[in-house]
Amino acid sequence: MPRQPKSRLGRKYLTSAALALFLAAGLAAPVPARADVDDWPMLHAAVFHNRDIIEGDGVVILDAPAQADDGALVPITVRVPPEVKGPLKSLTIVLDKNPVPVVAQLHFGPAAGEGGERRFSTRIRVDSFSHIRAVVETADGKLHMTKGFIAAAGGCAAMNAKDPTAEAEGMGKMIVKTFPPALDTTPIWQGQVMLKHPNFSGYQINPNTGELIEARFLEKMVVKRDGELVFTLDGTPSISANPNFRFTFGRGEHNDLDVTMTDTDGTVFQAQSKPSGS
Amino acid sequence: MSNRYSDNAGPFPVTRADVLRGLTALAALPLLRALPVRAEVSASGDAPEMAVEEIAPGVFVHHGRYELQSPENLGDMANTAFIVGDDAVAVIDTSGTAIAGEAFRKRLREVTDKPIRYVINTHMHPDHVFGNAAFKQDNPEFVAHKNMKAGLSVRAETYLASSERMMGKEAMKGTEVILPTREIAEKETLDLGNRTLVLEPQQTAHTNNDLIITDEKTGTLFLGDLLFSRHIPTLDGSILGWLDLIEKFQDRKATRVVSGHGPISMTMPSSLDDEQRYWTVVADDIRKTIAENGTLEQAVKTAGYSEKDKWKLFDVYHRRNVTAAFAELEWE
Numbered sequence: 001m002p003r004q005p006k007s008r009l010g011r012k013y014l015t016s017a018a019l020a021l022f023l024a025a026g027l028a029a030p031v032p033a034r035a036d037v038d039d040w041p042m043l044h045a046a047v048f049h050n051r052d053i054i055e056g057d058g059v060v061i062l063d064a065p066a067q068a069d070d071g072a073l074v075p076i077t078v079r080v081p082p083e084v085k086g087p088l089k090s091l092t093i094v095l096d097k098n099p100v101p102v103v104a105q106l107h108f109g110p111a112a113g114e115g116g117e118r119r120f121s122t123r124i125r126v127d128s129f130s131h132i133r134a135v136v137e138t139a140d141g142k143l144h145m146t147k148g149f150i151a152a153a154g155g156c157a158a159m160n161a162k163d164p165t166a167e168a169e170g171m172g173k174m175i176v177k178t179f180p181p182a183l184d185t186t187p188i189w190q191g192q193v194m195l196k197h198p199n200f201s202g203y204q205i206n207p208n209t210g211e212l213i214e215a216r217f218l219e220k221m222v223v224k225r226d227g228e229l230v231f232t233l234d235g236t237p238s239i240s241a242n243p244n245f246r247f248t249f250g251r252g253e254h255n256d257l258d259v260t261m262t263d264t265d266g267t268v269f270q271a272q273s274k275p276s277g278s
Numbered sequence: 279m280s281n282r283y284s285d286n287a288g289p290f291p292v293t294r295a296d297v298l299r300g301l302t303a304l305a306a307l308p309l310l311r312a313l314p315v316r317a318e319v320s321a322s323g324d325a326p327e328m329a330v331e332e333i334a335p336g337v338f339v340h341h342g343r344y345e346l347q348s349p350e351n352l353g354d355m356a357n358t359a360f361i362v363g364d365d366a367v368a369v370i371d372t373s374g375t376a377i378a379g380e381a382f383r384k385r386l387r388e389v390t391d392k393p394i395r396y397v398i399n400t401h402m403h404p405d406h407v408f409g410n411a412a413f414k415q416d417n418p419e420f421v422a423h424k425n426m427k428a429g430l431s432v433r434a435e436t437y438l439a440s441s442e443r444m445m446g447k448e449a450m451k452g453t454e455v456i457l458p459t460r461e462i463a464e465k466e467t468l469d470l471g472n473r474t475l476v477l478e479p480q481q482t483a484h485t486n487n488d489l490i491i492t493d494e495k496t497g498t499l500f501l502g503d504l505l506f507s508r509h510i511p512t513l514d515g516s517i518l519g520w521l522d523l524i525e526k527f528q529d530r531k532a533t534r535v536v537s538g539h540g541p542i543s544m545t546m547p548s549s550l551d552d553e554q555r556y557w558t559v560v561a562d563d564i565r566k567t568i569a570e571n572g573t574l575e576q577a578v579k580t581a582g583y584s585e586k587d588k589w590k591l592f593d594v595y596h597r598r599n600v601t602a603a604f605a606e607l608e609w610e
Contacts, residue, residue: 063575069578069597069598069601070598070601070602073601073602073605075573075574075575075578077575121573123574162482162485162486162514162515162516162602163482163486163515163516163519164428164486165486166482166516170609173609177571179571190571194608194609196609204432205431205432206432207428207429207431207432208428210431242605242609244608246573
């Protein structure tokens with residue numbers, strides 16, 4: 001695979017399209033996240049341009065552990081209950097106190113599906129006790145938010161690789177699965193994408209050199225069903241190593257998923273699900 | 279300040295990570311899971327007793343407590359040992375603070391005044407290495423698995439911060455990270471004078487730097503944290519590697535075996551039965567969840583709970599064990 005010459009970490013951050021969201025708004029400067037400071041007004045401005053956000057109206061539900069077992073690997077699930085009708089435009093997950101507060105942003109396409117509970121799950125790094133927020137944009141352009149609080153720490157600096165040698169060997173391995181619903185007529189299917197990738201946060205230390213490992217993380221993911229867009233995802237190093245996503249999508253003719261992932265080094269990873277839920 | 283390992287500290291790029299790092303005192307690491315915030319509490323005064331028992335001629339072992347770090351126990355959680363030869367002494371693990379290490383050294387000095395030539399660490403976890411500083415005065419060789427230096431270096435800051443959070447500043451007085459000066463890459467022996475220790479580095483299991491030691495004279499085997507008994511095992515390496523290693527240990531002969539956490543004198547290989555059963559149950563339950571397209575969250579709530587009443591500290595470490603094991607097994 002062609003590798004870019006090593007650029008400095010800082011530049012990598014600044015040039016990352018995924019992070020442009022808040023960097024553009026001036027958050028690239030060293031903004032101290034203090035435990036006693038409410039970061040939300042700043043994030044609301046930077047990420048959502050101070051648009052009105054409806055909080056706690058039941059459009060979006062967030063499942064996150066109050067106490068994480070491992071700060072480097074915290075499972076979270078965002079759900080939009082079946083009572084919420086119509087397509088969704090986007091989903092943004094924000095962790096107020098993380099060095100990179102925007103965890104991921106999804107933009108949904110025509111194959112995202114509706115007519116049942118819509119879900120998105122992943123695993124994230126939590127560096128500090130923090131609020132976590134899921135903000136969904138509905139088709140009418142309204143923003144809906146729910147928030148929770150996670151007690152965990154050390155996720156962004158923690159070396160995820162318990163065995164760095166073994167970890168390096170499987171890099172790039174990718175698994176895409178689909179799970180058909182129990183009833184053929186159910187309009188919502190489930191999919192899963194797994195990628196073996198360290199998703200280096202830029203805060204981890206290389207044990208052999210003692211220097212920080214350059215950030216290298218999943219920047220973009222495009223998920224299509226039978227050629228139609230389910231969603232695009234802009235990723236950040238706040239997603240755990242070996243990125244893992246579970247999500248719903250709309251039933252189609254074949255329900256084959258086609259997934260393309262690109263990391264900040266420009267390496268492209270591609271895989272398809274096998275037909276019909278294997 | 280002596281309790282800061284800062285060789286690796288480098289300038290940070292953008293963002294506020296450096297500030298966050300300062301604020302973030304908790305570590306999410308197996309033997310350090312921080313529950314209560316105890317930084318305000320100061321150590322309750324007296325150093326732990328660090329009593330030792332001579333389990334075989336010249337082999338002295340201290341029985342660590344089945345507890346989390348606290349200002350009261352000063353990090354005395356792991357079993358520690360020393361072995362006396364004709365010419366010199368070897369220490370195996372040093373407990374979780376310089377104060378506990380010093381108390382342990384005092385016990386040692388009540389037994390023998392021979393030079394302490396080696397301080398061996400069975401792996402990188404703080405409850406086994408943070409007492410090393412107490413032995414600096416003896417100018418020993420610090421001996422460990424070849425992977426330990428790297429593993430401990432990258433975690434040093436987190437280990438120090440979380441230990442301080444759990445035990446308080448006072449308890450951490452004098453504690454520093456001391457990296458190995460002699461690295462074991464393959465089977466090697468150390469001579470204590472008419473007494474040979476055999477050191478064998480192991481594959482990734484409890485961690486990626488587990489070292490086991492045999493005192494040939496008495497047939498005493500030190501498995502470090504490859505053997506947990508009563509105290510729930512904790513996973514910071516590979517569940518598959520660990521199960522494989524337990525299998526390999528079945529044929530190993532030893533007169534007695536010393537656990538890292540658990541009774542200080544047990545028999546081989548039956549002492550491994552409980553942890554073998556635990557990891558087998560955990561792996562089987564997780565595989566079942568994966569086969570049914572279940573998630574990590576589901577596994578954490580269901581896998582391995584038949585083991586609940588069989589272990590001390592189950593509620594503290596089990597969920598994290600399942601999390602780590604799931605992340606490994608889902609790639610099978």
